[in-house]
């Protein structure tokens with residue numbers, strides 16, 4: 001139980017990868033402030049795990065969200081040791097058909113909100129020699145025809161991770177994970193129609209050497225390792241692919 005009693009904020013905690021991360025951290029003894037816009041999936045976690053879960057219903061891209069989330073975590077658990085920026089928006093489409101406003105929408109959730117949450121948690125993270133994990137994507141490293149806006153926001157998140165790692169060392173470690181394709185509800189909400197989604201899923205399975213989509217808990221394990229100073233105390237600025245070999 002390497003994270004016993006630690007206070008961790010996880011955004012987008014109620015579904016998919018965030019759920020896998022949250023349940024992995026709870027199993028390791030952490031207290032988790034779970035953040036999302038819909039209360040119901042977060043409440044389900046609180047019902048299952050009791051006082052170790054602190055529900056904060058919040059759009060991470062709303063003005064003042066970072067302050068409110070940090071204040072709620074501090075009220076519940078006495079401070080903040082770690083932040084996992086997992087909430088993300090994925091909308092796909094080629095340049096000539098995608099709604100151009102989606103670039104701003106994705107940038108707000110995938111890049112600005114993580115930066116703002118880290119900024120608001122900074123005094124606490126410094127005081128606790130804390131750690132940040134940003135959930136990026138292989139899209140931040142690969143070319144992404146048909147998903148260029150999304151890939152660009154994840155490349156920006158990778159850059160933010162590396163710059164902040166230097167800026168905040170040695171007090172706070174900042175790392176990122178780049179998942180390959182993971183089976184989550186995200187795949188129902190990309191803006192592609194059902195046939196396009198099936199085609200893309202088949203393509204991604206075929207281009208992933210391990211031959212399958214990943215699972216949320218397979219990302220959660222890596223978050224736990226990056227938060228644990230005994231394992232990763234000398235790791236910062238790392239942008240780690242956890243992707244079934246897709247970026248090889």
Ligand SMILES: NC(=O)c1ccc[n+]([C@@H]2O[C@H](COP(=O)([O-])OP(=O)(O)OC[C@H]3O[C@@H](n4cnc5c(N)ncnc54)[C@H](OP(=O)(O)O)[C@@H]3O)[C@@H](O)[C@H]2O)c1
Nearest residue numbers: 012015016017036037038059060087088137181182184186
């Ligand atoms: N699935 C993949 O193949 C894959 C691959 C690489 C990277 N990723 C990344 O992994 C992360 C999690 O995605 P997922 O696949 O697990 O998708 P998901 O199941 O759709 O999860 C996204 C979560 O983020 C929350 N969220 C979205 N916008 C939010 C906002 N503005 N404020 C607060 N919470 C918000 C959602 O809850 P509410 O709707 O209740 O707010 C939801 O719980 C994302 O950053 C995604 O880009 C996913």
